[in-house]
Amino acid sequence: MVENKMKDIKKFYTDGFFIVDDFLEEKFYKKLLHTFKKENNWERVDQVRPHYQKGGPFEMESKYFPKNDEEYYLQGWRAKVLEESSCWRKDYAEIFLTKINKLFQNIVKTDTTYILKYMKNDFSRIHVDDLRGDVDRVDISILYYLCDEWIWDWGGILMIAKSTKSEDMHAVMPKGNRIVFINNQKKLPHCVTPVAEYAKENRYAVASFIGCKEPFK
Numbered sequence: 001m002v003e004n005k006m007k008d009i010k011k012f013y014t015d016g017f018f019i020v021d022d023f024l025e026e027k028f029y030k031k032l033l034h035t036f037k038k039e040n041n042w043e044r045v046d047q048v049r050p051h052y053q054k055g056g057p058f059e060m061e062s063k064y065f066p067k068n069d070e071e072y073y074l075q076g077w078r079a080k081v082l083e084e085s086s087c088w089r090k091d092y093a094e095i096f097l098t099k100i101n102k103l104f105q106n107i108v109k110t111d112t113t114y115i116l117k118y119m120k121n122d123f124s125r126i127h128v129d130d131l132r133g134d135v136d137r138v139d140i141s142i143l144y145y146l147c148d149e150w151i152w153d154w155g156g157i158l159m160i161a162k163s164t165k166s167e168d169m170h171a172v173m174p175k176g177n178r179i180v181f182i183n184n185q186k187k188l189p190h191c192v193t194p195v196a197e198y199a200k201e202n203r204y205a206v207a208s209f210i211g212c213k214e215p216f217k
């Protein structure tokens with residue numbers, strides 16, 4: 001139950017992220033996974049952006065992160081029609097936003113929410129979540145995972161660093177019914193490692209970018 005995770009929410013403010021497993025009721029999680037698996041309208045996302053350049057939104061300081069002359073790439077799939085459907089928006093508002101508002105004490109102002117699929121070779125390079133869609137300031141980035149099973153070496157691992165100066169990153173397994181809340185005001189660099197050729201499942205995710213009524217700090 002989300003209500004029982006209230007005590008862990010301090011990690012969101014101290015570490016910059018926190019994870020809740022078994023976020024949704026099993027019945028609803030299974031229904032959602034089934035919907036995503038049977039969806040056949042996926043649009044290719046193939047981004048190339050010069051965002052690592054000096055003064056760019058993804059400029060990094062660590063010698064282990066992309067340099068100014070590199071480019072940001074993201075490859076994956078997006079269910080745009082499903083995202084815009086009224087039944088998904090209703091489900092999202094009733095199930096996700098209600099729980100998120102409960103966790104964060106009613107601070108959600110607006111959201112931009114994507115339904116994503118990563119198949120073999122899909123990935124996202126290191127970035128911070130900046131401005132998205134209708135959200136003029138992304139305060140909370142949410143990643144909710146759906147898949148029957150996942151194995152560490154299938155790739156598709158979420159890696160999170162403490163800052164743009166970090167040497168190391170923390171690995172998060174994208175296991176089904178797990179949600180990750182990232183405090184975007186801390187600008188934590190993160191990426192998704194490429195999904196391996198031999199991965200036996202697709203990696204589905206709901207990625208939501210939330211603007212709050214007021215900044216936290």
Ligand SMILES: [Fe+2]
Binds near residue numbers: 127128
């Ligand atoms: Fe991100």
